Amino acid sequence: MPLRVRPIAHGSADYAAAINLRRAILRTPLGLDFTSAQLAAEADDTHLGAFDGDDLVGTVLIAPYDDVTAKLRQMAVDDEQQGKGIGAQLLSAAEDAARAAGKTRITLAARLTAQAFYERHGYAAEGNVFDxxxxxxxxxxxSL
Ligand SMILES: CC(C)(COP(=O)(O)OP(=O)(O)OC[C@H]1O[C@@H](n2cnc3c(N)ncnc32)[C@H](O)[C@@H]1OP(=O)(O)O)[C@@H](O)C(=O)NCCC(=O)NCCS
Incomplete structure (x- = not known):
């Protein structure tokens, strides 16, 4: 089944699946979880899901940052599906969503382990490493 990237609505069943995926990939390995306040704060953001049939295999979100910039957050691809180009498709769709929102720039905080992935897609690092x-x-x- 071909991969399809589409928006997911905050609060929907697909959103619940996205939270489960984000938790499994981005938080549980660190002994962390999301708070209800963190999830409520992203209600107006643009959430995208990569679907293999009905199965969510990756997700990302785009949030307003300033007049010209969108912030890309919470990029996660299922452990068993990484390295197949799903992250690249999500990134491209997130850039399209930022352009559609009238933004000309994307900013993000990259884990150092993902820095090469973003560089390959035209992102430049800036400033010092932080935790x-x-x-x-x-x-x-x-710049878009
Ligand atoms: C970082 C992450 C989102 C990338 O998603 P992904 O689906 O693995 O990304 P892609 O498959 O598009 O690209 C990953 C690598 O696979 C390679 N690749 C892409 N398509 C490929 C294919 N068809 N066959 C073989 N390799 C391929 C790419 O060269 C790329 O290498 P790079 O990282 O050096 O650029 C994903 O690995 C992930 O969720 N990691 C854990 C969480 C995380 O770090 N999130 C980002 C926080 S900032």
């Missing part, structure tokens, strides 16, 4: 959710991160940005 977030116990891991070293670096700010990256791309």
């Amino acid at each position: 977030e959710v116990t891991l070293p991160h670096i700010s990256m940005h791309k």
Whole structure:
């Protein structure tokens, strides 16, 4: 079944699946979880899901940052599906969503383990390494 990336509505069953995937990939391995306040705060963001049939295999979200910039957050691909181009498709769809929202720039905080992935897609690192959710991160940005 071909992969399809589409928006998912905050609060929907697909959103619940996205939270489960994000928790499994981005939080549980660090001994962390989302708070209800964190999830409520992303209600107005643009959530995208990569679907293999009905199965959610990846997700990302785009949030407003400033007049010209969108912030890309919570990029996660199922452990067993990584390295097949799903992240690249999600990134491309997120950039389309940012453009559609009138933005000309994307910013993100990359885990150092994902820095090469973003560089390959035109993102440039900026500034010093900092810790977030116990891991070293670096700010990256791309002009759309
Ligand atoms: C980082 C992440 C989102 C990338 O998603 P992905 O689906 O694995 O990404 P892709 O498959 O598009 O690309 C990953 C690598 O696979 C390679 N690749 C892509 N398509 C491929 C294919 N068809 N066959 C073989 N390799 C392929 C790419 O060269 C890429 O290498 P790079 O990382 O050096 O750029 C994913 O690995 C992930 O969820 N990691 C854990 C959580 C995380 O780090 N999230 C980001 C936080 S900032």
